[in-house]
Amino acid sequence: MPTRRLRAVRGGRKDQSLARKQSLTRKIVTIGFAVAVLVIAGLGFAYKMTEFVMTIVNDDIAGFGAAAVGVYLIGMLPIVFLTLWAVMTGKFRDVEQPKFRMLELDREIERGGELGSHHG
Numbered sequence: 001m002p003t004r005r006l007r008a009v010r011g012g013r014k015d016q017s018l019a020r021k022q023s024l025t026r027k028i029v030t031i032g033f034a035v036a037v038l039v040i041a042g043l044g045f046a047y048k049m050t051e052f053v054m055t056i057v058n059d060d061i062a063g064f065g066a067a068a069v070g071v072y073l074i075g076m077l078p079i080v081f082l083t084l085w086a087v088m089t090g091k092f093r094d095v096e097q098p099k100f101r102m103l104e105l106d107r108e109i110e111r112g113g114e115l116g117s118h119h120g
Contacts, residue, residue: 048072 052069086092 045072 048068
């Protein structure tokens with residue numbers, strides 16, 4: 001059974017120009033937010049690393065800093081390796097496809113079809 005798709009309504013040049021401006025604004029806001037989150041997280045990490053070094057240098061509470069940094073690093077390793085694996089195997093190539101597949105499966109369930117019988 002062929003899949004029906006909605007056609008986009010195309011407006012004049014003003015509509016296209018407005019859409020481009022909105023898209024550009026959305027991209028700038030998203031990048032700005034990502035940079036802000038990374039800067040804040042980086043500052044937090046730098047603070048903890050400085051605290052760790054100062055703990056070792058001043059010989060305060062032996063092992064306190066080592067335990068904290070060890071937990072951070074052990075917690076980060078799986079995330080780093082999982083991200084590298086996902087990038088290298090192409091998991092981020094088409095990040096939009098899963099939502100369309102989910103909507104397609106929902107429509108198929110609504111029609112009373114079986115999920116295993118889908119060809120496509």
